[in-house]
């Protein structure tokens with residue numbers, strides 16, 4: 001059987017810059033893959049191309065058996081309802097004037113999914129799946145009444161409410177302190193298993209990536225320079241750039 005997501009020789013060129021250069025990987029349901037690298041490596045560009053926010057210059061992005069780079073706009077939009085992007089900044093991504101329950105329900109409203117009662121149930125389930133429980137304690141609050149970690153959990157609940165099959169999480173833990181970062185990535189790997197989700201986790205932090213994901217891909221200058229099982233990449237990096245990330249992550253530099 002083919003993988004849920006197949007990225008095959010994806011390149012994204014902006015003017016003179018090859019932001020993503022011949023990137024290939026597979027991601028299946030229940031799996032978490034991390035895309036790790038420094039600033040400007042091209043990580044967000046890969047996620048944005050999958051989400052349809054930037055166009056692929058060449059290559060294929062096959063989701064659920066359909067190549068999104070050649071599908072019609074309408075078919076692409078429908079298929080992309082099966083994926084959701086969580087951005088890095090929970091302060092900026094949650095509308096401050098809306099209550100948590102309405103924020104989480106919004107994707108269902110936008111896509112005209114369900115009626116009032118089924119949306120309320122879906123919001124409760126989504127909040128409880130990210131351990132904001134009981135949901136009734138959180139649904140009526142405003143974002144400023146929550147901690148940073150709770151706000152990021154709301155962003156995940158919002159992403160999960162339409163039951164996507166693929167979660168693209170772009171630096172979801174930046175701005176959070178170390179213990180909260182660990183809490184959020186542990187929650188992501190748990191969600192991947194319990195909700196039958198495929199997760200692409202984008203991060204600068206190799207140690208965090210290895211903790212949360214089965215597979216790690218290291219990007220530099222638009223290219224994947226190393227990919228493998230997280231423990232192998234951490235213990236026996238084969239590329240010099242990965243070795244420098246490992247040294248930074250383990251404090252051995």
Ligand SMILES: Nc1ncnc2c1ncn2[C@@H]1O[C@H](COP(=O)(O)OP(=O)(O)OP(=O)(O)O)[C@@H](O)[C@H]1O
Pocket residue numbers: 014017018019037038039040041042043044045046204
């Ligand atoms: N819309 C755009 N137009 C022009 N250049 C862009 C655009 N988006 C990204 N780039 C360039 O593509 C390269 C890769 O950027 P990208 O944001 O994908 O990197 P990143 O690895 O996610 O970095 P960061 O960790 O800092 O977010 C950078 O040189 C960036 O300036």
